[in-house]
Amino acid sequence: MENVKLQERAKMVDNVFEFRRNDRTLWGSNVYTWAILDDGLRLNEALYDYDKLMTVMKHQAERYHFDIYMDVQNRNPQRATTLLGGGWTRIDDDKQSVLVLDHQVLHDDEYDDFTKNPTEYFYTHALKRYCKEGITMGEIKVAIREYADFWKHVEERKAMLRDEYGSMQFFRYFVKSPYEDYWQDHRGMRATALDIRRHPDKLKEVLDCYFETQTKPALAVGMQTTDYTGYVSPMNTAMLACNYLNIKQFEKFYWPYFKEILDACIEHKQRIFFFVEGVMIRFADYLSYIPKGNAMLCLEQDDLREVRKALPNIALCGGMPSVMLGSGTPEECVDYAKNLIDDLGDGFILCQDKMLSYKNDAQRETLQAVSDFVLNYKTETMRRYREWIIRILPINCFVRLIFPIRKASGLF
Numbered sequence: 140m141e142n143v144k145l146q147e148r149a150k151m152v153d154n155v156f157e158f159r160r161n162d163r164t165l166w167g168s169n170v171y172t173w174a175i176l177d178d179g180l181r182l183n184e185a186l187y188d189y190d191k192l193m194t195v196m197k198h199q200a201e202r203y204h205f206d207i208y209m210d211v212q213n214r215n216p217q218r219a220t221t222l223l224g225g226g227w228t229r230i231d232d233d234k235q236s237v238l239v240l241d242h243q244v245l246h247d248d249e250y251d252d253f254t255k256n257p258t259e260y261f262y263t264h265a266l267k268r269y270c271k272e273g274i275t276m277g278e279i280k281v282a283i284r285e286y287a288d289f290w291k292h293v294e295e296r297k298a299m300l301r302d303e304y305g306s307m308q309f310f311r312y313f314v315k316s317p318y319e320d321y322w323q324d325h326r327g328m329r330a331t332a333l334d335i336r337r338h339p340d341k342l343k344e345v346l347d348c349y350f351e352t353q354t355k356p357a358l359a360v361g362m363q364t365t366d367y368t369g370y371v372s373p374m375n376t377a378m379l380a381c382n383y384l385n386i387k388q389f390e391k392f393y394w395p396y397f398k399e400i401l402d403a404c405i406e407h408k409q410r411i412f413f414f415v416e417g418v419m420i421r422f423a424d425y426l427s428y429i430p431k432g433n434a435m436l437c438l439e440q441d442d443l444r445e446v447r448k449a450l451p452n453i454a455l456c457g458g459m460p461s462v463m464l465g466s467g468t469p470e471e472c473v474d475y476a477k478n479l480i481d482d483l484g485d486g487f488i489l490c491q492d493k494m495l496s497y498k499n500d501a502q503r504e505t506l507q508a509v510s511d512f513v514l515n516y517k518t519e520t521m522r523r524y525r526e527w528i529i530r531i532l533p534i535n536c537f538v539r540l541i542f543p544i545r546k547a548s549g550l551f
Contacts, residue, residue: 142301142302142305143305144304144305145301145305145306145307145368145369147305148165148206148207148305148306148307149307149368149369151165151206152165152207152307152371154485155435155454155485155486155487155488156410156432156433156435156454156486157431157432158431158454158485158486159485160485161485162517163513163514163515163516163517164480164487164488164489164513164516165206165207165488165489166203166204166205166206166207166488166489166490166509166510166513166514167205167206167207167208167209167309167437167456167488167489167490167491168199168203168205168207168208168209168210168490168491169209169210169437169457169490169491169492169493169494169495170199170203170205170208170209170210170491170494170495170501171209171210171212171214171494171495171496172186172212172214172215172236172237172496172497173495173496173497173498173500173501174195174196174198174199174212174495175192175195175212176235176497176498177198177199177202177501177503178194178195178198180195181232182230182231182232182235182236182237183230183232185212186212186215186217186230186237187217187218187221189289189292192212192292192296193292193295193296193299195212196211196212196296196299196300197299197303200300200303200304200306202503202506202507202510203506203507203510204304204510204514205306205510206306206307206488207306207307207308207309207371207488207490208300208306208307208308208309209308209309209414209437209490209494210494211293211296211297211300211308212293212296213289213290213293213296215228215237216286216289217230218285218288218289219282219283219285219286219289220282222278222281222282222285223269223270223271223274223278223279223282224270224271224272224274226269227239227240227241227242228240235497235498236496236497237496241327241328241329242327243325243326243327243330244264244265244268244269244324244325244326245264245265245325245326245345246264247330249264250338250341250342250344250345252264253345253348254344254345254347254348257348257349257352257353258352265325297369301369307369307370307371308369308370308371309370309371309372309375309412309437310370310371310372310373310374310375310412311361311364311367311370311372311373311374311375312357312360312361312364312373312374312375313375313376313377314354314357314358314361314374314375314376314400315354315376315377315400316354316376316393316394316396316397316400317346317349317350317353317354317396318346318380318381318392318393318396319377319379319380320349320353320354321342321345321346321349322380323379323380325345328383331380332383335384335388335392339391342392343391343392346392346396350396350399354396354400358400358403361373361374361409362403362404362407362409364409371410371412371435372409372410372411372412372435373409373410374404374409374410374411374412375411375412375413375414376397376400376411376412376413376414377413377414377415377416378413378414378415378416378419378422379414379415379416379417380393381393381419381422382416382417382418386421389422394425398425401426401429401434404433404434405429405430405433408433410432410433410434410435411433411434411435412434412435412437412456413434413435413436413437414437415436415437415438415439415441416439416440417439417440418439418440418441419436419438419441419446420441420442420445420446420449423446423449423450426450426453427449427450427452429452429453430452431451431452431453434452434453434454435453435454435455435456435488436450436453436454436455436456436457437455437456437457437490438455438456438457438458438492439457439492439493440492443455443457443458443479443483443487444482444483447483447486454486454487454488455483455486455487455488456487456488456489456490457488457489457490457491457492458479458483458487458489458490458492459472459475459476459479459489459490459491459492459509460475460491460492461491461492461493461495461500461501463475463505464491464495464500464501464502464505464506464509465499465500465501465502465505466499467505468505469504469505469507469508469509470508472505472508472509473508473509473512476489476509476512476513477512477516480513480516489509489513
């Protein structure tokens with residue numbers, strides 16, 4: 140049987156990219172580990188139990204009725220990383236948070252080892268830093284199987300949301316500028332900031348190598364995608380680390396690779412979804428060449444109204460402040476959502492401005508109030524359109540009546 144709800148949402152997403160009118164604004168979920176806490180569970184309890192995570196997602200769908208999901212509890216594969224004994228995340232149930240530690244895998248004297256043979260570097264240098272000391276190949280194989288099982292359950296949660304609730308996912312593949320992977324996975328924030336000043340040429344060599352051997356193959360897989368039913372976009376990218384770069388650094392270490400990713404998506408007519416942290420308005424000019432219908436920006440700290448003026452070619456997502464969801468009243472949150480929807484109109488999906496990860500990022504009452512409002516609110520544009528139809532309806536009825544009379548009588 141066809142999933143009518145999914146088809147309706149997919150059509151609405153098409154309209155958002157093309158800035159066509161929808162009856163209402165789509166409602167997106169940027170909810171992460173907050174959903175676990177909302178269910179009254181401890182993080183250590185839920186992140187190791189896939190049945191509990193399935194229940195968490197069901198409850199999220201039934202309470203908040205999101206049209207589209209950013210996360211289905213796929214950010215923290217704790218069972219696999221625990222088996223490896225490494226990783227840089229620490230669950231703190233007292234603080235109700237998952238902490239990410241700044242870390243270095245690529246050491247100062249290993250740039251040449253990386254660029255010479257990234258695969259060999261991974262097995263001879265990096266792997267032992269990801270894992271506990273003395274780990275055996277048998278233990279690594281068990282962890283790999285556990286990691287595969289984790290993603291199997293992620294796909295089951297996606298299928299449940301799609302088939303039972305007609306909900307969509309924001310993206311399918313994730314391809315970023317190599318600078319993002321460099322600081323997140325290899326050098327850490329502090330060491331990367333030093334590399335820009337102390338070893339800029341070595342940094343550029345590593346980024347060039349990473350782009351050729353890692354990013355381009357991943358991008359090629361994404362470009363082959365022809366069916367992404369249930370997804371807003373086949374491709375997701377992120378603008379995170381650019382917050383720590385000035386314009387000259389951005390143009391040298393970030394933009395050349397990023398532009399090639401964007402150009403490939405444009406050439407293959409693949410929509411691309413940008414997940415943005417911090418403020419990106421200073422980079423707006425770099426994105427102004429993207430054709431309308433190709434891209435959507437999910438924004439955190441930017442004023443969406445300013446971005447709309449600067450980039451009228453790109454659809455927008457976000458806007459609902461987590462600080463208001465966490466400390467405001469339901470009435471305040473609904474008023475804010477209404478004004479934002481009325482101001483932005485077409486080409487917009489309402490979503491939380493931050494990844495809801497901590498207990499105080501939202502209250503159930505405020506999130507439910509915004510959900511109820513968005514799902515039932517007709518946009519200002521649509522309301523004016525309906526009022527116009529009502530005003531001309533008597534004229535229309537008169538015309539429909541008089542034309543048959545005129546034709547029959549021959550008097551006119």
